[in-house]
Amino acid sequence: MTMQVIQHIELGSAQSSITFSNIPQTYTDLLLVTSIRDTSGGFQLLLLDINGSSSNRKWRSLFGNGVGGVGSQTETSGNPANTIALVNGAVGGPISVVAYTSAQLYFPNYSGSSFKSFSADSVTENNSTENYNFIEAGLWEQNSAITSLTVKTTNTVAAGSSATLYGILKGSSGGVTVS
């Protein structure tokens, strides 16, 4: 099977992070799909550690907020090196307003022996006029295989947040040729 669920984690209570450990090295690419909220109010940061580290990272982002704000940043712009996106925090309104940031990260060739690229797409939602569509180009400047991924937020990851890790395996079928 080309695409398989490796693990799904959903938080019954607030936690410091969501971690996928001992990632099998039998796939080609990884896809991480998250639904995340921070326990504090306002917009917070969505962060990602690779193999337990927030270091050795380069990234470049592009974002818009729906109220005229648009920008592009890098890992030298003042945010932590392991920044992936913005995430909405807790809101004080009715329970129906509670929403989670959706983020999707793709890691090609995660088990290879070169630096690791990744691509991140995310969108916040809090039923107001200001929300963020945030995309990021990431690079983990290590030759090691990726064996763990840890998702966290600026403060604490709220209950109800979830993450699913998929493995994708390249292959051949249907008689397609490549040259």
Place this chain on the structure above:
Amino acid sequence: MSYIALANITLSSAASSVTFSNIPTSVNGVALRDLVLVIDGTASVGINVSIFFNNDNTTSNYPYVRMIGNGSTTSSDTANPTVIGDLQTTRGMIKLSVMDYSATDKHKTLLSRFDNPSSVLGAIALRWANTNAITSLRVRDTANAATFSIGTTFALYAIAG
């Protein structure tokens, strides 16, 4: 099985282009709906990457719109038809989806994300102005001068539907 690996290549030498041919509309009786192409690696110099379907090299048949950021400024343009993203001399990636590639009653639309952490990133929406089913795709440097580097990978998948 809804996500199907069709073909892949890891370059053992630099290549000016990569072509996927004989793309079917079904596999083992399962109809295929969309294509996904993942490119991960580098180029000999910083390049725009172009895509051509079914040997159609008429660039005006590939209108596009792009949004792009370089870490400090942002822009948007429609100036470079056929382009699906950038590759640089430092590691980056392009991931694109072609919707309804096997349909014969519509133009084909493509959404691409390109990511170069040391240079530029962005998103592209492109249309191939042709109603034929896609049976081949070729990617190369837009200027047709540079090469994809050794170790760069290209993987093609299909989504059933």
